[in-house]
Amino acid sequence: MLTKTWFEIGRYWKFMKGLFVKPEKFIVYYRQVMHELVSIGVGALGIVALTSVFMGAVITLQSAYNLVNPMVPLYAVGIVARDSIILEFSPTIIMLVLAGKIGSSIASEIGTMRVTEQIDALEIMGINSSGYLTLPKIVAGLLICPFVVIISMFLGIIGGWIAGDMSGIVPSADYIRGIQDQFLPFNIVFALIKTLVFAYIITSVSAYHGFHTDGGALEVGQSSTKAVVYSSIFILIFDYILTQLILA
Amino acid sequence: MIKVDHIYKTFGEKTVLDDVSCTFETGKVNLIIGQSGMGKTVLMKCTVGLFEVDKGAVYFDGRNFSEMNFKERKPIRQEIGMVFQGGALFDSLTVEQNVMFPLNMFTHMSQEEKLDRVNFCLQRVNLVNSNKLFPSEISGGMKKRVAIARAISMNPKYLFCDEPNSGLDPKTSIVIDNLIMEITQEFGTTTVVNTHDMNSLTEMGEKIVFIYKGKNYWEGTFEELEMSDNPELIDFVYASKIMKSMRKH
Known part of the structure; x- marks a missing residue:
């Protein structure tokens, strides 16, 4: 078990080392990055929007439900909802959702290329296959995920506002006051740092699992599952580490 | 040798x-x-x-x-040009893009020159009017021919x-x-x-x-x-x- 873990860690670092070499042709990589930006970013917007609006609504309603003390002003619900969404929900939960969507897609795409010898075809041509297939995905993930998370923050806060106002639990004026009160811009910076780390984890871990698929269709499915599971685990571990390092 | x-x-x-x-x-x-x-x-x-x-x-x-x-x-x-058992064509690229792929990666030919070369290779393997099709839309025999066309595109x-x-x-x-x-x-x-x-x-x-x-x-x-x-x-x-x-x- 321990030997296998060390083997996987070693192989992952070797794989990473192979990515950062000079591209065969910069323009081809650039086009790939543009393609991945659409695939990773635009492709995920629907699920991100839906999750964000409803999670924002639920966070607001639950915060209001728990803050029943008359000593606590109603606008505190806005503060709690805003900070929960910015600090934890958007960068972590949304990236966990993306780990499922993007991670499985990357692993199955590269895994299928492996079992159908498309990766061998790249290598025969003299192309650094790991770099060609993975680097554009990592770069695109790093570029687009912060925007996706910012959109999620915005939609989450809007969702909370709509839910509070529609249910009559948190009036609009209190909610808007709450989301503006004691706002720390650094929280956004912290959330974006986390997003960048998580984006790197999702794209690199998923590509690694896809690239080292061995066998057939069954193994492609297994790689896809592994990609999601390991990406999620590492996101949670690094969430704790980054919070400890930056906020504690 | x-x-x-x-x-x-x-x-x-x-x-x-x-x-x-x-x-x-x-x-x-x-x-x-x-x-x-x-x-x-x-x-x-x-x-x-x-x-x-x-x-x-x-x-x-x-x-x-x-x-x-x-x-x-x-x-x-x-x-080296290689034809794999299953063709190993890139699923996300059309027939034309598959054959053009090595040319895009390793040559500085203009788009026109690349298209000429692709059409020459496809004609050489008796594949015409298939340029815009994806690998999933062609038969096994056609896939092999596209694979051969891709393999010879760089004059191996x-x-x-x-x-x-x-x-x-x-x-x-x-x-x-x-x-x-x-x-x-x-x-x-x-x-x-x-x-x-x-x-x-x-x-x-x-x-x-x-x-x-x-x-x-x-x-x-x-x-x-x-x-x-x-x-x-x-x-x-x-x-x-x-x-x-x-x-x-």
Whole structure:
């Protein structure tokens, strides 16, 4: 078990080392990055929007439900909802959702290329296959995920506002006051740092699992599952580490 | 000429290639034949560097390919075209983009020049009006032809075909075999074909290497094969009723 873990860690670092070499042709990589930006970013917007609006609504309603003390002003619900969404929900939960969507897609795409010898075809041509297939995905993930998370923050806060106002639990004026009160811009910076780390984890871990698929269709499915599971685990571990390092 | 010099390859405890030496001659179709699981594909993959050999060396026109690192191998790799068993076409690219792919990566040709070259290669494999189709929209035989077109797009010196007829009907197989022969003669490539199809053997076997239990059991021309009394080779080549009846005659 321990030997296998060390083997996987070693192989992952070797794989990473192979990515950062000079591209065969910069323009081809650039086009790939543009393609991945659409695939990773635009492709995920629907699920991100839906999750964000409803999670924002639920966070607001639950915060209001728990803050029943008359000593606590109603606008505190806005503060709690805003900070929960910015600090934890958007960068972590949304990236966990993306780990499922993007991670499985990357692993199955590269895994299928492996079992159908498309990766061998790249290598025969003299192309650094790991770099060609993975680097554009990592770069695109790093570029687009912060925007996706910012959109999620915005939609989450809007969702909370709509839910509070529609249910009559948190009036609009209190909610808007709450989301503006004691706002720390650094929280956004912290959330974006986390997003960048998580984006790197999702794209690199998923590509690694896809690239080292061995066998057939069954193994492609297994790689896809592994990609999601390991990406999620590492996101949670690094969430704790980054919070400890930056906020504690 | 490609020279395979005393190569060994093991996977775990299993020795797949055991001291294999052979030569693949320039301007000829060199066939690697043998039963499934005897090491044909491993020999081909070791030759092109997809598997690293444990011992021994592979020489491409005197250049020791096995000793080179990834960067040093690049110029030789660009002289290699390979047709994989399943075609290995890129699913997300059209036929045209597949054939154009190596040109995009390694040449500075203009878009027009690249299109001309792609159309020439596709015409050469008798594929017209298929440029905009995706691999999922074409038949198995067409996929093989696109794979051949992609393999020859960079004017390769060495052409490798891994079971080019697998999954094809006998008529289409003959078309593919003839195409490989014509390309070999036309471009003077060193062509290596991995097969266990006896039709291919009779159609295009100029130089034959018979792999049995990971060893080069027999090597020679088609005429020499017909005269051979090597029991394993005879057992393999004349396994089918058709081939047995051919031998009687």
